Amino acid sequence: MNAEEVLALAPVVPVVVLDDPDAAVPLARALVAGGLPAIEVTLRTSAALEAIERIAAEVPDAVVGAGTVVRPEDAQRSAAAGARFLVSPGCTASLREGMAATGLPFLPGVSSASEAMALLEHGVTVMKCFPAEASGGIGLLKSLYGPLPQIRFCPTGGITPANAPGYLALPNVACVGGSWLTPADAVQAGDWDRVKALAAEAAALSG
Numbered sequence: 001m002n003a004e005e006v007l008a009l010a011p012v013v014p015v016v017v018l019d020d021p022d023a024a025v026p027l028a029r030a031l032v033a034g035g036l037p038a039i040e041v042t043l044r045t046s047a048a049l050e051a052i053e054r055i056a057a058e059v060p061d062a063v064v065g066a067g068t069v070v071r072p073e074d075a076q077r078s079a080a081a082g083a084r085f086l087v088s089p090g091c092t093a094s095l096r097e098g099m100a101a102t103g104l105p106f107l108p109g110v111s112s113a114s115e116a117m118a119l120l121e122h123g124v125t126v127m128k129c130f131p132a133e134a135s136g137g138i139g140l141l142k143s144l145y146g147p148l149p150q151i152r153f154c155p156t157g158g159i160t161p162a163n164a165p166g167y168l169a170l171p172n173v174a175c176v177g178g179s180w181l182t183p184a185d186a187v188q189a190g191d192w193d194r195v196k197a198l199a200a201e202a203a204a205l206s207g
Helices: 003-007 021-033 048-058 072-081 093-101 113-120 137-145 164-168 184-189 192-203
Strands: 012-016 038-042 063-067 085-087 126-129 152-155 176-178
Touching: 003 126, 003 152, 012 192, 021 038, 021 048, 021 192, 038 048, 048 063, 048 072, 063 072, 072 085, 072 093, 137 152, 137 164, 152 176, 164 176, 184 192
Parallel strands: 012 038, 012 176, 038 063, 063 085, 126 152
Antiparallel strands: none
16 A cells, blocks of 8 residues: 555544553544544554554554654654554655655655655655644645645644645645544543544545
């Protein structure tokens, strides 16, 4: 599976922060049941790698990835845990090389034409736009499409159910990333029906 194929799985990639690895499997099952198989587990907590490992082992219909990959060693550890794709908030030369070395699809983060062009020089054509809203949002992506139509983006950062359709309508947007699908109170309460319902609503979004 390449990066394009990961982004084509659903219109929204849930961006998940997990403090309790025991919540990983039921959370992933709820998201998949709602129609969102690609799941980005961010490496912002000590539970993240174990969560990725559990989802990879116990939820075969999930395509679990690692987010907030900021160092080459993050990429290596994520791959070892069973991640099937990698996502970074930004990108440096060493991080790009480290992610590429895993053999996994990766979405390097960009927020400008120069950053996108630097990645294009290395054959990368699928990227994360982050922080999307703070960087110019829909206007930025519209502007980038003219000179750089070959790039496909997954905008993340400030995306909501209200503004997601506007992003999804753009020709250079493959999907969006969102954290609204896994509210902290729902995860803490184990309210997986609510997570499934939010996922189903997101899976039905279109531009």
